[in-house]
Amino acid sequence: MFPGLKMIIKMLLAVTAVLFSTIAFAADGHGAAEMQMMTEPLEFTKAMAVSAIVLAVTFIGIFTETIHGMERSKFAAAGAIVMIILGQVYGFYTPELAIGAVDWNVVFLLGCMMTVVAIMIPTGGFNWMAYKMAAMSKGRLYLMLVMLGTAVTVMSLLLDNVTTVVIFGPLIILIARAQKVTPIPYLLAAALLSDTGGVATLVGDPPNLMIGSAAGINFNTFIIHMGPPVIVAWFVCLIALKFLFRKELSVTPEYSFSDEVPIKNKRLWYASLTILAAMVVLFTIHGRLGWEPWFVSAMGMTALVFMSRHVIMDKTFEHVEIALLVFFISLFMVIGGVEHSQFLMYLGQFITPFVQDDLMIAAIALMWVGAILSAMIDNIPFTAAMIPIILSLDAQGINVSPLWWALAMGVGMGGNGTHIGSTANVFIVTISERLAREENDKSLAITPMVWFKKGTPIMLLTLMTCTLIMVFFFDWFTSPVN
Numbered sequence: 001m002f003p004g005l006k007m008i009i010k011m012l013l014a015v016t017a018v019l020f021s022t023i024a025f026a027a028d029g030h031g032a033a034e035m036q037m038m039t040e041p042l043e044f045t046k047a048m049a050v051s052a053i054v055l056a057v058t059f060i061g062i063f064t065e066t067i068h069g070m071e072r073s074k075f076a077a078a079g080a081i082v083m084i085i086l087g088q089v090y091g092f093y094t095p096e097l098a099i100g101a102v103d104w105n106v107v108f109l110l111g112c113m114m115t116v117v118a119i120m121i122p123t124g125g126f127n128w129m130a131y132k133m134a135a136m137s138k139g140r141l142y143l144m145l146v147m148l149g150t151a152v153t154v155m156s157l158l159l160d161n162v163t164t165v166v167i168f169g170p171l172i173i174l175i176a177r178a179q180k181v182t183p184i185p186y187l188l189a190a191a192l193l194s195d196t197g198g199v200a201t202l203v204g205d206p207p208n209l210m211i212g213s214a215a216g217i218n219f220n221t222f223i224i225h226m227g228p229p230v231i232v233a234w235f236v237c238l239i240a241l242k243f244l245f246r247k248e249l250s251v252t253p254e255y256s257f258s259d260e261v262p263i264k265n266k267r268l269w270y271a272s273l274t275i276l277a278a279m280v281v282l283f284t285i286h287g288r289l290g291w292e293p294w295f296v297s298a299m300g301m302t303a304l305v306f307m308s309r310h311v312i313m314d315k316t317f318e319h320v321e322i323a324l325l326v327f328f329i330s331l332f333m334v335i336g337g338v339e340h341s342q343f344l345m346y347l348g349q350f351i352t353p354f355v356q357d358d359l360m361i362a363a364i365a366l367m368w369v370g371a372i373l374s375a376m377i378d379n380i381p382f383t384a385a386m387i388p389i390i391l392s393l394d395a396q397g398i399n400v401s402p403l404w405w406a407l408a409m410g411v412g413m414g415g416n417g418t419h420i421g422s423t424a425n426v427f428i429v430t431i432s433e434r435l436a437r438e439e440n441d442k443s444l445a446i447t448p449m450v451w452f453k454k455g456t457p458i459m460l461l462t463l464m465t466c467t468l469i470m471v472f473f474f475d476w477f478t479s480p481v482n
Contacts, residue, residue, distance in 0.1 A: 044346060047092040051341035054083045058334055059381055073323045076330035083337035092341045101336020102329050105294045106209040110160065111325055112297035113203065117163050118319035119308050120272045124264035130171040131261040134179075141181065141249040142242055148172065149189045149241075153197030153234060156204050158276060161194035161424040162324070169431050179253035184432065184446060185245040191428040192416050192458055196237055199412030200230040202293060203283065206328070207383040207411045209293075214387045215404050217481045218287040225405055225477065229469045233413065233462040240458050271307040275300050331384050339388045355398055360474050363406040364467055370410030371463050375417025375456075383411050402470070402477040409466045417459040419451040 058079030062072040080098065087093020120126070129151060137144035148168065155164045168190050176183035198204035202212045202222040212222055242249065263269050279300040282289070286296050305313070339345075355362040366386075373382050386407055394400045415422035419429045429446045436445035470477060 045341070047087075047090045047341040048343035048346055050086050050090055051083065051092070051338045052343050054079055054086060055334060055338050055343075055385075058082075059385075062381055071323060073327040073330065076327045076334065080330040080333035080337075083334050087337050087340070090341075093337045097340055098333040098336055101339070102332040103210065103213050105213045105292050106206070106332075107325055107328055108294035109203065109209060109297050110206065110328070111320060112294065112301040113159055114163060114320045115301050115316060116272070116276070116297070116304055117159060117167070118316045119304055119311055120269070121167065121319070122264065122311075123266075123269040123272065124262065125269035125272070126167050127171060128261050128263045130168065130175060134175045139253050141185075141251070141253065144175075145186055145189050145241065145245075145249065146238060148186055149193040149238060152190045153193045156194045156197035157201045158203060158280065160203070161191075161198040161205055161422065162321075162427065164194045164198075165190050165424045165427050169428055173431065173435055181251060181253050182248055182444065183435070184444065184450070185241065185248050187428050187432055187446060188245075188451075188454055189241055191422075191425045192237055192241070192455060193234065194424050195412060195415045195422055196230060196233055196462060199233075199408060200226045203297075205379075205412055207379050208408055210380075210383050210387060211404055211408050212293075214391060215400075215481050217404065219283040219293065220287070221481060226408060229409060229466050232469065233465045236461050236465050237458055240461055244454050244457065268308050268311075272304060275304050275307070278303075328380075331381065335384045335388065338385075345392050352393060352396065352398070355393060355400075355403070359399065359402060359478070360471070363402040363474075363477070364470060366403055367406040367410035367466065367470070368463065370407055371414025371417065371459065374411045374414035375421045375459060379411035379415050379422060383407065399478060401479060401481050402474065404481055405477045406470065409470075410463075413459060413462045413466060416462065417456050419446065419448050419455070421459075425451075425455075 058075055061068075061070070061075030061079070084093055084095055084098050087097075130148065133147040133151060134144055137147060152164055152168050155167070169187065172186045172190060173183050176186060195205070199208070200223055202208050202217065202219045208222065208226075211217065212219075279296055282291070282296040282299070283293060286293060305311070354365070370379075370382060370386070390400050390403050390407070393403070415425065419425050429451070432444060432446040436442055
C-alpha cells in the first residue's frame, strides 16, 4: 500500500478509536481500567469525556447548518455556555479561563478589516474596477475570467475570502447579465481563486489567522512559505478553469462596455487604497515593531474613519459580520474547554507515533485529511481542533513546522472541494440560486453536482500540486517558523 495512504488511514483510525472509546466510556461509566491501559501514560477522565461530548455535539450542530437551518454561530455560542457550566461542575474550566482561551488577535483583526471594507464599498471603486476589467477584455471571456480572477486573488491576499466574494459576487452577476452570458464560470472562479489566493498570507483566510497567532508566525514568514505554492496552484486553477468551462467561454458576448462607470467618492476611494498600501507595509514589519497584526488593522481602520468624515459609524458597523465574530469567540471557548480537560493531549498520544515515524508523510497526510474534512464540512472548526494538538506535539520537542504549513495548505485548498467547503463558497452558491429564481432559469444555479464536476477536480489538482511542492522542498518547510 502507498505509505501516504497508509498513514492517512492510520490517523483516521486513531481519531475514530478515541472518539468511540470516549462515547462508550461516557455512556456506561465502566471500563475505566481498560481505558487507563489504552491511554498510558495519560489516564482518561470523566472531564475529558464531558468536554469531548460537548465538542462533538457542537460540531455536529455547526456542520449540519444546511440541514436544520439554524446559524452555526448559535450552536457555537450554546456549546461555549454548556462547556463553561460543565467545566465548572467537573473542575476543569471557568468563565475566566474561557475568556483567556479566545484568540483576540484573530477577532479584532477580522473586525477591523471588515470595517475597512464596509467603508470602501459605497465609494463605487470596486464597481469601477470590475467594469474596467470587463471593458479591457473586449469580449474575450476567458481573458475577462483571468482578469476578474486576478483581482479576486489580489484582494484575497489582504482581505478574507468571504469579504472578497461579497464584493465581487454581485458585480460578476451584473457584468454577465449585461453581456448575456452565464455567470457560473466567473462565480465559481471567484470562489475558487479567493480560497486559493487566501492561503498565501496571514490575513487572507481565517484559518491562517488562527494558525499564525497560535504558532507565532509573522506576516513575512507566512507569505514566504505559502506564496510560492499558492502561485503555482493559482496557475493550475486558471488552466483547469479554461478546460472545464471551454464551452461556456467560447460564446460571443453581446455588450462591449463602452460606457464609463464613475467612482462615487474618489477622495475616499484613493485614501482607502493609500491606507491599505500602508497597512501592507506595516504587516510586513509588524514583528520588528513589536505589534500584533490586529493593531496594524486597527490603526488602518482608525485612519480611514477620520478620512471618511461624512461616513456614519453606526451604518458602517451594520455591514460588519458580527455573527462571524461571535462564532469565532464561541469556538475558541469550546476548544479551550477541551484543551483544559486535557482531552486533546490524550488524543495527541495516538498521533505522536505517526509523526515521529516519518514527519514528511505525516505532514502530507495531515494536508489531505484536512482538505477532505474541510471539503465535507468547514475549515475553521477543523483548524481550531488541530491547533492544540500540534502545539502539544511541539511541547514534546517535535519539529511541527511542516505540520503548520501542511495544515494551512490542506484546509485552504480543501475548501474548494464542495459547495459548503468554505463560507465564500456558500455565499457564491446562495447568490447564484437567487439569480436562478429571479430569472426562472435553473441552469443559472450552482448546484452541488455542478460544484462536484467543476470545483472538486480543481481541489484535487491544487492539492496534488502542493503535495509535490512539499515533497521536493520539504527541507524548506522544516525550518523554524519563528
